[in-house]
Amino acid sequence: MSQPTAGVPTEAEWAAAVSAITRLPADGRVLLICHVNPDGDALGSMLGFGLGLRRLGVRQIQATFPGRPEVPEPLQAMPGQELLVPATAADPDPDLVICFDVAAVSRLGDLADRLDRAGTAIVLDHHASNTRFGGIHLVDPDAAATSVVVEKLLVRLGVPLDAGIAECLYVALATDTGSFRFDMTTPAVHEMAARLLATGIRPGEISRRIFDTRPFGAVRLYGDVLGRTRLEPLAAGGLGLVWTYATLDDLARHGQRPYTLEPLIDSVRCTAEADVSCVLKQVAEGEWAVSMRSKGATDVSRVAVALGGGGHRLAAGFTGYGSASEVVEAIRAGLTDATPSGSTSADQQDRE
Numbered sequence: 001m002s003q004p005t006a007g008v009p010t011e012a013e014w015a016a017a018v019s020a021i022t023r024l025p026a027d028g029r030v031l032l033i034c035h036v037n038p039d040g041d042a043l044g045s046m047l048g049f050g051l052g053l054r055r056l057g058v059r060q061i062q063a064t065f066p067g068r069p070e071v072p073e074p075l076q077a078m079p080g081q082e083l084l085v086p087a088t089a090a091d092p093d094p095d096l097v098i099c100f101d102v103a104a105v106s107r108l109g110d111l112a113d114r115l116d117r118a119g120t121a122i123v124l125d126h127h128a129s130n131t132r133f134g135g136i137h138l139v140d141p142d143a144a145a146t147s148v149v150v151e152k153l154l155v156r157l158g159v160p161l162d163a164g165i166a167e168c169l170y171v172a173l174a175t176d177t178g179s180f181r182f183d184m185t186t187p188a189v190h191e192m193a194a195r196l197l198a199t200g201i202r203p204g205e206i207s208r209r210i211f212d213t214r215p216f217g218a219v220r221l222y223g224d225v226l227g228r229t230r231l232e233p234l235a236a237g238g239l240g241l242v243w244t245y246a247t248l249d250d251l252a253r254h255g256q257r258p259y260t261l262e263p264l265i266d267s268v269r270c271t272a273e274a275d276v277s278c279v280l281k282q283v284a285e286g287e288w289a290v291s292m293r294s295k296g297a298t299d300v301s302r303v304a305v306a307l308g309g310g311g312h313r314l315a316a317g318f319t320g321y322g323s324a325s326e327v328v329e330a331i332r333a334g335l336t337d338a339t340p341s342g343s344t345s346a347d348q349q350d351r352e
């Protein structure tokens with residue numbers, strides 16, 4: 001058995017979160033918020049915890065996220081959707097706010113004001129870059145997903161796992177571990193997966209729906225976007241950079257929604273010749289949502305944080321402004337600083 005990380009979060013933080021939830025009055029209003037453009041961990045952690053709160057007897061629960069109230073099609077069958085409300089309908093003065101998978105206030109968009117307006121704000125997260133906003137922090141940078149923190153809080157609240165909660169937490173865990181392929185897939189992660197599967201959920205069905213189903217238009221869109229991928233072997237201190245971009249016109253041409261591009265980074269990051277991969281997804285004229293990944297040698301969160309974003313050492317992102325080439329130039333410059341000293345383009349040539 002792997003040992004839990006001592007003291008992160010602290011016993012006092014766990015106790016404060018449990019007490020904030022258990023001392024809610026019967027008619028207490030709870031607002032759950034996850035990050036903008038929610039992924040499987042954000043939505044799965046939030047809805048799974050929402051279903052747990054319902055089992056505790058909490059009746060007034062809203063779950064929401066900033067921006068367009070659009071759940072990506074692959075996540076639409078996840079249990080707990082009935083808790084969702086558009087951000088515009090979110091309670092302006094909830095008794096308790098709980099944030100999921102949110103590293104920084106900027107990821108809360110127009111909902112950030114709820115942090116001040118709510119009686120209490122609890123933050124459940126696993127980003128090392130978490131800025132420690134909000135009042136009660138359940139932030140564990142060693143957790144493979146926010147849903148790991150959610151499960152621990154449910155245990156402390158005495159809420160047993162049922163199939164609905166388990167499916168949400170499983171989607172979250174499978175999403176953030178790359179379907180149990182990344183290094184953070186510890187024995188404890190598999191033990192949690194075992195507890196979730198023991199409720200009877202069907203991993204094959206869930207994975208096919210979440211990861212292995214997309215419309216034909218998306219397949220064609222990926223063809224266009226991957227066709228313009230660039231490899232720069234000398235970038236990132238000689239460790240290599242591979243990147244591509246997708247415009248709003250690409251989406252329109254193939255009749256696809258922006259979330260269709262979320263898994264695109266996985267098709268780019270497999271490039272053997274580059275440690276760092278990037279995808280620029282246009283969100284408006286001169287504005288790009290940037291995804292960055294590293295195979296291990298580069299701390300991409302340093303680059304992302306320096307450019308106003310956040311994330312983890314091997315998976316990070318930020319909002320880039322200007323033309324695609326200007327954004328890539330900012331990344332190249334940032335990578336020069338983030339690359340461990342001693343890795344030079346000479347090392348790269350040695351390896352070739």
Ligand code: AMP
Pocket residue numbers: 103104107127265290291292308309310311312315316317318319
């Ligand atoms: P993504 O590439 O969107 O899958 O995001 C990878 C990681 O970077 C996630 O942990 C995100 O929370 C984080 N991230 C992505 N975009 C941003 C941003 N604009 N600001 C802060 N963190 C971000």
Ligand code: MN
Pocket residue numbers: 035039041042101
């Ligand atoms: Mn996330």
Ligand code: MN
Pocket residue numbers: 041042101126145146176
């Ligand atoms: Mn996450």
